[in-house]
Amino acid sequence: MSLGFDFPPALGEVYRSLERFEISGGAEVSYFVPSLWLREGSGGRSSCVKVEPVSFFRDRIRAILDFPGGGEDFPAGDWSPYAVVYNMMVRVSVAFDHDGDGVVSVLNRDGFRETGTFLKAIAFLPYLRSMGVNAVHLLPITAVGKHGAKGDLGSPYAIKNPFRLDELLGEPLLGLDLETQFLAFVEAAHWLGMKVVLEFVLRTSARDSDWVKEHPEWYYWILEARDGDGGGEGVFGAPEFSEVELEEIRRKVLEEDFRNLPPPSEFYRGWFTSPPSAEDVLLEGEEWRGVLKDGRRVKIPPAFADWPPDDIQPPWEDVTYLKLHTHPDFNYMAYNTLRMYDERLREEGYRNEELWQRLGEVIPYYQERFGIDGVMLDMGHALPAELKAQMMRKAKREGFVFWDENFELRASSQAEGYSAVVGHCWADQHREEFVDLLERIEREGVPVPFFATPETHNTPRAASREGGRLYSKFALTMNAFLPAILFIHSGFELFEEYPINTGLGFTREELERYPSERLPLFSAYAFAWEEGMGDWISEVVRLRRKYLDLVVDSDAKSFFVLRSRHRDMIGFCRYRKGGRGLVVVGNRNFSLPQEGKVWFSFCQNIREQRLRDYFTQWEVLLALDEARRPFFHVKLRPGQCMVFEVEF
Incomplete structure (x- = not known):
């Protein structure tokens, strides 16, 4: 069947599937969308409009294919400094109450997802392009674990399998596999001249990961139950250190002396066991359990904040750390096995080689299968340097970029192969420290491109700070002309005040106001879509582009x-x-x-x-x-x- 357009393959499959759905009579449903999705980039008041869903999505695809010019003129090689990035969590960024029943459903009564999907993300791209966005950074889109999950849907950072996509991001009525739907999104973005960057978590996994049964030796295991003998507690938690030990740890790390770092207590280390054999690992409900040869029952422990070693955060019940080394003296989770690696772990023969090999295959899979343009490595700076270098070598391609979730601006990041870092603009912009940042750029320049943004998915929203919407516009305008990457976190353009997550920079009172089970990172949520500053962003970005060579000069x-x-x-x-x-x-x-x-x-x-x-x-x-x-x-x-x- 001729489609009348020069369709990229997967996008053509999506278009044909919509056509079949229309012919079958499935188009006659009530389906509302924000009017901003139709009036690209518009600011001011908005509302929702009723559309015929199949026609809406087909029209959006045609609008993409009609885009003039065929693409953004990025330079060859590292394109990061020239990017205007829109940071999306697909499940949230394009969620909407499409049937108007007052609830954002995973699957509504008409069979459409109201949480975000790749199909809706495709329809959303012209809106982004109209604001001058030329790169999309997606929070993890991989399969989500259920064991220990927070909220209704769980965290995208609790990765069940890095080679499988999250089934909730597919639109069931298309009748297409998830891979085709995501590939169609990438093809649509590329048609519009937009780069696609995926975020990956390669230091942790979901506690109910598919890999646990396949490779129990890739994980730490602890006793299922334990008496509280030896002066410790009978409930597993992060290791505790005395003040003397903490002082020595800080001193040695500051001096970059990683020899004989103080280990956690003998009682804490006693929690950990050898891994059970694969045949002795069974799924009980949503949790993997194992049985050792001596009959003791074991389980996968929850992760926790490993640095600083006296961090008081509660355990992260939905994820665990991967066991990157096999040294028998370091069979435990602590700062010296998870981040500030003891020197002995670098000795020959102690890499968990099969795991390192498997981790190194993740990024090339997405490059070859989907044609992505870059990756953000969540906590990449905490990976062993050798593993990180190995992964980058395997994934090295002309024009492919690596971004690091690192808040420091150091030349060493570029030496390690990163094109950009998160930086600390988000922490400084609303405080006196923003002037300090400007003065540092005046003195030193910019050693590595950073994200010029007043908010991220882990921080308070700009519109919730003093100044509200005025502050949001102020920050956007200032940031557009810094020698940095203009970074727009999804919802920022709508003056959204509700945070995605409460990971950084929240007061105790704010944490109480935003309970984790209600946060969009873990549960269904949709933006209000009532007002925006898309027109202002578009105007500022046009001016930025006019002086782009000057703006990107570091x-x-x-x-x-x-x-x-x-x-x-x-x-x-x-x-x-x-x-x-x-x-x-x-x-x-x-x-x-x-x-x-x-x-x-x-x-x-x-x-x-x-x-x-x-x-x-x-x-x-x-x-x-x-x-x-x-x-x-x-x-x-x-x-x-x-x-x-x-x-x-």
Whole structure:
């Protein structure tokens, strides 16, 4: 059957499946979608509209194939600095109450998923493209474990099998396998000139992972029950260290001395046993149990925060650590076997070789099967350096990028093969430390590209902070012109206030307000889709693209902080000698206007000139004061940013 379009293969399969569903009479259902999904990028008030579902999805696919130009002009090689990234958790980002019954159902009465699916993510792509997004970063999309799962659906980070996709991300009525549906998403993104980056977790797995039965030796095992003798507790938990031990641990790690790191107590180590044989591993309910040759029953322990070693977080009941080394003296989970690896683990013969080999096959599988463009390694910096290097060698391709969930900005990240890191903009932007970040860039440049964002899926939402929506727009505008990767966390553009997870930067009161079982990371949730700033994002990104070569310049010589006597008036200049530059200035007081002089921190080759704000067309005079220092006088509304072109 001719489709009348030049379809990529998997996307064509999806289109044909929709056609069959329509012919069978399955199209006559009530199906509501946010009007923003149809009015690409629009800001302001929104609402939901009733559509015929098959026509809606087919029209969205046609809109993708009609996209002019055929793609984003990324440079060859590492494209990361040029990316405008949209971070999606598919299950949440495109969830909606499609039948209007007030509940976001995994499967509604008409047979459609209301939680997010690959099909809806395809339909969502034109909305993203209209905002200037050219790369999509997906939180894990692999099969989710059930043992110890939080909420209704469990965490995408509790990976049951890294080679299997999460069945909840498929649209059952298509009648297509998950792999075809995800491949269609990648094909659609590529057609629009968008890169696709997947996030992987390769240090932990779900406690009910498929691998447990196949390879029990890839896991730590502990006694099912134990008397509380030896001065310890009869319930398993993270190891405890004395203050003296903690002081020594911190000192040795700071000095990078990994010889003879203090081990946990003998009682704690006594929890751990050798693995049972595969035939003696059985699934009891949702939990793997094993029986040792001496008749003792064993189980897979929960993971916990391994660093710092006195972290007080409760155990992570849905995941466990993979056993990366086989040294008999280190058959336990602790900081010195999970992150700050004791030197003896690096000795020849103690790698868990088959496990390392299997982990090294994960990324190439997604490259070859789906054509992804990069990966984010969750806690990648905590993997053994040798394992990480081995995985990168296997996955090395022209234009394929590695991103690291690392909050530090260090040149060593690029030396290890990473193109970008998360960084700490999310932690600094709403505090005085944001100026410190700007001044560091002025002094040192940027050693590795980082995510310029005020929020991630683990942090409070920007719109929930002081300033709310004004702060969100302020942060977006400032970040667009930093020598960094503009990163938009899903829901940010909608002024969403409810966090996806509460992993970083929450107060005790906020943790009580957001119980884990109700968090979108673990349970069904849909954004309100009532208001957005898509038009503003689109306008800012267009301006960023106009000066892209200047914006992505990470050299300290291209970046200067502006000075003002008003603490809430901050800004910076992007500079290139003998050419055009950009001046970005903003008011981080979200209640009061600010007015005053702003000085350049350098005086080279600047003449008097009139500067015009790109957004309001307001003009200011760039002049020289008595000391021949360039300055301009500006008045800013609460939360307002202005961006000017300047000639040098």
